[in-house]
Amino acid sequence: MKKLKLTRRQALTAVSAGAVGSFLKWSFPSFTIARSEQDKPALLGGPKVRTAPWPSWPIWDREAENSIIEMLRTGRWWRGNGEHIVEFEKKYAELMGAKRCLATASGTTALMVSLQALGVDAGDEVLVSPFTFIATYNVVFYQKALPVFVDTDPETFLIDPSKIESRITERTTAIIPVHIYGLPVDMDRVNEVARKHNLKVIEDACQAWLAEYKGKKVGNFGHTGCFSFQNSKNLPAGEGGAIISDNDELMDLCHSIHNCGRPYGSVKRTSNYPINGGNNRMQQIQALILMSQMKRILRDFEIRIENAKYLDSKLKEIPGIKTYKLVHESAKSAYHLYPFRFISQEFNNMPRETFIRALNAEGIPCMPGYGPQNKDGLIEQMLTSRGFKRLFPESRLKQWREENVLPGNDQLCREAVIFSQSMLLGTRNDMDDIVNAITKIYKNRQALAEYKG
Numbered sequence: 001m002k003k004l005k006l007t008r009r010q011a012l013t014a015v016s017a018g019a020v021g022s023f024l025k026w027s028f029p030s031f032t033i034a035r036s037e038q039d040k041p042a043l044l045g046g047p048k049v050r051t052a053p054w055p056s057w058p059i060w061d062r063e064a065e066n067s068i069i070e071m072l073r074t075g076r077w078w079r080g081n082g083e084h085i086v087e088f089e090k091k092y093a094e095l096m097g098a099k100r101c102l103a104t105a106s107g108t109t110a111l112m113v114s115l116q117a118l119g120v121d122a123g124d125e126v127l128v129s130p131f132t133f134i135a136t137y138n139v140v141f142y143q144k145a146l147p148v149f150v151d152t153d154p155e156t157f158l159i160d161p162s163k164i165e166s167r168i169t170e171r172t173t174a175i176i177p178v179h180i181y182g183l184p185v186d187m188d189r190v191n192e193v194a195r196k197h198n199l200k201v202i203e204d205a206c207q208a209w210l211a212e213y214k215g216k217k218v219g220n221f222g223h224t225g226c227f228s229f230q231n232s233k234n235l236p237a238g239e240g241g242a243i244i245s246d247n248d249e250l251m252d253l254c255h256s257i258h259n260c261g262r263p264y265g266s267v268k269r270t271s272n273y274p275i276n277g278g279n280n281r282m283q284q285i286q287a288l289i290l291m292s293q294m295k296r297i298l299r300d301f302e303i304r305i306e307n308a309k310y311l312d313s314k315l316k317e318i319p320g321i322k323t324y325k326l327v328h329e330s331a332k333s334a335y336h337l338y339p340f341r342f343i344s345q346e347f348n349n350m351p352r353e354t355f356i357r358a359l360n361a362e363g364i365p366c367m368p369g370y371g372p373q374n375k376d377g378l379i380e381q382m383l384t385s386r387g388f389k390r391l392f393p394e395s396r397l398k399q400w401r402e403e404n405v406l407p408g409n410d411q412l413c414r415e416a417v418i419f420s421q422s423m424l425l426g427t428r429n430d431m432d433d434i435v436n437a438i439t440k441i442y443k444n445r446q447a448l449a450e451y452k453g
């Protein structure tokens with residue numbers, strides 16, 4: 001066996017664990033053998049903490065099939081005569097507490113339409129959060145604008161509001177705060193900077209249906225709020241998205257842009273196609289699925305919060321497990337994912353990879369969070385493209401590269417571990433399985449840290 005080098009602290013912990021073990025052995029010899037076998041990590045051949053399956057997703061209501069079959073038989077499958085889409089928009093606006101809602105083909109297209117409607121143009125710069133799904137800044141590149149990353153606060157998993165102002169240049173026209181995993185961004189602080197510098201605010205709420213900040217649903221704090229209804233999301237329809245806002249003129253413009261630039265409301269008919277647009281329309285079937293899924297979303301939201309609060313209280317007792325910090329006491333997360341940070345040093349320098357494999361082996365599915373996407377291949381692909389070289393002076397792109405250093409985000413990318421939202425729909429016992437499995441891994445951190453599999 002490989003010889004171990006222990007730090008002073010680790011040596012102390014190892015000694016005390018050994019002392020407890022030998023005490024038990026003297027007192028109850030037969031019990032201890034069974035008990036130690038029971039405590040052996042599943043990754044090292046011991047029994048799993050959990051063998052039962054977790055709730056699968058999406059959860060489908062049989063009754064909803066009737067309305068879909070009926071719609072299919074009418075032939076009215078698209079937005080052009082799509083009464084179900086209009087009904088969904090009304091219901092979703094109500095649910096979100098917004099004046100208007102526009103249904104779109106996806107969350108990505110909701111963001112694209114918002115950027116265009118708010119005037120983000122080629123050669124502009126848009127501030128974005130780097131700890132997000134890639135769509136958040138792919139859409140900036142689609143607009144031939146430059147995404148400028150603002151560092152992440154590892155404690156909140158969110159954009160660090162104190163880092164926004166230093167990234168603003170005379171080309172900056174907008175900011176996309178992302179309520180990642182459903183955790184609300186500190187929107188008062190974002191809006192304060194945005195107002196001062198006259199920036200448009202597009203909330204990426206694609207993981208944050210019903211999440212709240214200071215008593216109001218997120219998506220209502222920016223010029224627009226964008227949502228996704230892709231299959232894994234808490235409100236799923238295969239694909240789909242929505243934009244919300246209280247601004248009628250802006251929403252008319254979004255509608256027109258998402259429908260090939262056809263006139264709509266205050267977008268007047270000066271010709272057949274008065275403005276430039278695309279086809280980003282939702283289909284009727286998506287609206288019907290969404291309305292059936294909306295029947296469960298409020299209850300699911302409460303169940304996830306209750307289970308998450310319980311997990312918070314238990315997990316923060318385990319050394320080396322750092323739960324997220326909410327930006328305000330009033331903040332409510334939608335828990336698209338339940339995140340925490342794994343501090344390897346507290347687990348005898350066990351790699352996060354091993355921790356995740358060990359937890360999966362115990363029957364608790366989990367994954368790492370996002371990688372450092374500000375270093376992904378697409379960045380250089382875009383920055384070195386012909387178009388970008390025309391739009392941005394070489395000196396600006398050079399400076400961009402030099403400033404693309406995000407220590408907070410890098411740290412979070414190394415430490416984050418996530419559970420899926422559907423696991424949070426389980427029972428209190430299911431949550432205890434999670435806690436017991438992590439506790440078991442913590443107790444066996446020495447053996448697992450040495451694991452080379």
Ligand SMILES: *Cc1c(COP(=O)(O)O)cnc(C)c1O
Binds near residue numbers: 206
């Ligand atoms: C899912 C998601 C999107 C994109 O939504 P799609 O419906 O998949 O296009 C954008 N941003 C975030 C944070 C997301 O999670």
